[in-house]
Amino acid sequence: MVRIGDVVVKAHQADRDHGPLFLDRIRLAGTLPDVVIGPLGPPLTVDGRTVTLSTFGEPVDPSQELPWEEGARVLAALHATAVPADAPPWGRPTRVARLVSGLTDGPAQDVVRDAFSTLPAWVRGDEQEPQGKSESLIHGDWHLGQMVRAPGGQWRLIDIEDLGKGDPAWDLARPAALYSAGVLSPDEWERFLDAYREAGGPAVPAQGSPWTTLDIPARSLAIQIAATCVISAEREDRPLDGAEQAMIDACARISTAGGAA
Numbered sequence: 309m310v311r312i313g314d315v316v317v318k319a320h321q322a323d324r325d326h327g328p329l330f331l332d333r334i335r336l337a338g339t340l341p342d343v344v345i346g347p348l349g350p351p352l353t354v355d356g357r358t359v360t361l362s363t364f365g366e367p368v369d370p371s372q373e374l375p376w377e378e379g380a381r382v383l384a385a386l387h388a389t390a391v392p393a394d395a396p397p398w399g400r401p402t403r404v405a406r407l408v409s410g411l412t413d414g415p416a417q418d419v420v421r422d423a424f425s426t427l428p429a430w431v432r433g434d435e436q437e438p439q440g441k442s443e444s445l446i447h448g449d450w451h452l453g454q455m456v457r458a459p460g461g462q463w464r465l466i467d468i469e470d471l472g473k474g475d476p477a478w479d480l481a482r483p484a485a486l487y488s489a490g491v492l493s494p495d496e497w498e499r500f501l502d503a504y505r506e507a508g509g510p511a512v513p514a515q516g517s518p519w520t521t522l523d524i525p526a527r528s529l530a531i532q533i534a535a536t537c538v539i540s541a542e543r544e545d546r547p548l549d550g551a552e553q554a555m556i557d558a559c560a561r562i563s564t565a566g567g568a569a
Contacts, residue, residue: 342385363458367453368452379452380503381503391473401528405432408421416556444474445473447471533555
């Protein structure tokens with residue numbers, strides 16, 4: 309990714325699908341200027357890579373107080389937007405199965421695989437996703453790195469490769485997983501969750517436990533993050549750091565608790 313003046317040039321991952329569905333996501337992003345900064349036009353192909361141009365936005369500064377409330381509100385706004393009839397599906401949660409399938413042998417890898425085996429068959433890729441849940445427009449891969457300040461100062465979402473219709477609980481899955489693992493503090497989690505509820509976000513009940521809807525997404529993301537940690541540590545030939553080990557420990561607790569739903 310390169311910034312040139314007020315434009316960001318992004319070379320997308322070579323292993324992602326940038327065919328017709330990606331074009332649909334770009335068109336959808338263009339209808340959501342109040343919540344999304346999407347590509348300025350159709351993608352280009354440069355040296356065999358898919359490349360898009362977008363308006364620059366100021367990214368989250370990790371040295372400042374993190375904008376959990378702002379992230380919650382922009383997600384709630386996206387989730388409350390009417391779903392167009394031609395909106396593409398979000399295309400997840402296929403990533404967790406893909407990452408787990410790439411694990412090598414080792415104690416940490418075994419812990420992650422054991423946790424993965426407790427997930428419902430449709431998350432593991434063995435069955436079709438159940439039908440009947442109400443769908444919203446969702447980002448599909450939300451974390452604070454997917455937010456920027458637009459030129460007018462408003463917070464917007466970026467990276468629309470999974471944008472589409474789906475269960476909004478999956479947009480809350482990463483912070484929920486990090487909170488469950490002890491990586492995200494209770495204060496930050498409560499700030500995020502309370503702001504999302506106050507903004508009318510539909511992913512969790514307005515009152516009571518949020519885990520009635522977040523349990524499966526949070527467990528899935530905990531396993532996905534843990535698998536990513538193991539793969540990264542192995543590639544870099546280093547031990548797991550404290551936060552990474554916390555995700556492995558979370559997987560151990562998932563295995564002990566067993567599967568549900």
